[in-house]
Amino acid sequence: MGFKKLIAGLAMSASFFAVSAVNAADIEVTHWWTSGGEAAAVAEFAKAVDATGDKWVDGAIAGSGDVARPIIISRILGGNPMGATQLNPGTDADELIKAGLMLDLTELATKEKWNDILRPPTQMASCTIDGKVWCVPVNLHSAQWMWTNRKVFADAGIEPPKNWSDLVAAAPKLKEKGIQPLSMAQGWPVGLLIEDLIVAVAGVDNYVNVYKGRDLALASGPEFAKVFSAVDDARKMVNPADMTKQWNEAVALVITGKAAANVMGDWAGGEFQVANMTPGKDYDCLPGLGIEPVLNTGGDVFYFPKNADPEVTAAQLRMASTLIQPAVQVAFNLKKGSLPMRPDVDLSAANDCMKKGLEILDQGSKVFPNNVQMIDRDSLNQINDLFTAFFAAPEMTPADAQAKFVEIIKAAPPL
Numbered sequence: 001m002g003f004k005k006l007i008a009g010l011a012m013s014a015s016f017f018a019v020s021a022v023n024a025a026d027i028e029v030t031h032w033w034t035s036g037g038e039a040a041a042v043a044e045f046a047k048a049v050d051a052t053g054d055k056w057v058d059g060a061i062a063g064s065g066d067v068a069r070p071i072i073i074s075r076i077l078g079g080n081p082m083g084a085t086q087l088n089p090g091t092d093a094d095e096l097i098k099a100g101l102m103l104d105l106t107e108l109a110t111k112e113k114w115n116d117i118l119r120p121p122t123q124m125a126s127c128t129i130d131g132k133v134w135c136v137p138v139n140l141h142s143a144q145w146m147w148t149n150r151k152v153f154a155d156a157g158i159e160p161p162k163n164w165s166d167l168v169a170a171a172p173k174l175k176e177k178g179i180q181p182l183s184m185a186q187g188w189p190v191g192l193l194i195e196d197l198i199v200a201v202a203g204v205d206n207y208v209n210v211y212k213g214r215d216l217a218l219a220s221g222p223e224f225a226k227v228f229s230a231v232d233d234a235r236k237m238v239n240p241a242d243m244t245k246q247w248n249e250a251v252a253l254v255i256t257g258k259a260a261a262n263v264m265g266d267w268a269g270g271e272f273q274v275a276n277m278t279p280g281k282d283y284d285c286l287p288g289l290g291i292e293p294v295l296n297t298g299g300d301v302f303y304f305p306k307n308a309d310p311e312v313t314a315a316q317l318r319m320a321s322t323l324i325q326p327a328v329q330v331a332f333n334l335k336k337g338s339l340p341m342r343p344d345v346d347l348s349a350a351n352d353c354m355k356k357g358l359e360i361l362d363q364g365s366k367v368f369p370n371n372v373q374m375i376d377r378d379s380l381n382q383i384n385d386l387f388t389a390f391f392a393a394p395e396m397t398p399a400d401a402q403a404k405f406v407e408i409i410k411a412a413p414p415l
């Protein structure tokens, strides 16, 4: 190309950018990614959106999903919508969609073939109601992981645990050395631990049959009694006074060597990365609590509340498209500890935990639904409250807790 042509070309693209800058819009984005690893990851999304000419106006809500979800939903219902918001794949936005408050992404999803390029299909299914697409899935996050600090075990002269049972066996010796065997955070992390123990002890099918199939005989029977006795083991490893307020504080106790292990979703991996720790050397990540490698189809999706300004609508669609671009998917998910939504991306920089997750994902039989894809959020909150009380009240027996758990499952509305 001659010099003149090059200059003319540059001038044209400059005027193109000028036009797109005029049409660009600010998008306020609400999310609950406020821990070290989460903040590093979400900065990648913000960078990618800003690079399109639009402006990511960060609306992080401190705390976690439990705090953020009601704020997000009431803002949209109350007529003060943000430009875009994180939620989990499941039923959390159903009322908002029914009320006609959310932007329909069907045309974009069809044009970009989201159903073909994103996997697993459960995530698009969660975004699709009556054939219309209402959200874009940005990652796959599974909840069934145990995280352990190798140095803590080496210092105590114990082999690092390969699974939950090894941890239970090591607990008395760890306690003797003044180490918390298991760190725990209050609220939903308790529910996460219970579900992980159901999956590890009773198996995936039984978990799904109770949470989705509402099989009350199973929930009150001997398979689940074993689960509640495992929950009792967990309770004995945790001093209620040491329970932290936030999930990442409990992970930090493992990172700093004050606790030996934590059970948390793969987003905990982002915290270990920020601390410059290497899996297999400084810490271990054990899917399925080391008992059976499985993963559930949790994760994050973005919804876009309807906006009267067509320029905002155009920016919302640009953002939806940007979040699933291959390079953006890689940059975000490497920092987040989650798996990218598309297989056609360069994962040469994946760490061992991500590689384990991808391996499980490839064997579809080991993948099962996220809790909120099977049961409503209110029932999940009741389960969290029940087990928070169980942890705090040694007089509550595993059998009492099991009976109360069955009542909650029984009363859960059909999905």
Ligand code: GAL
Residues within 6 Å of the ligand: 032, 033, 038, 064, 065, 088, 141, 247, 267, 298, 299, 300
């Ligand atoms: C989940 C979310 C994850 C992670 C976690 C803790 O709901 O899917 O991305 O952020 O909360 O904040």
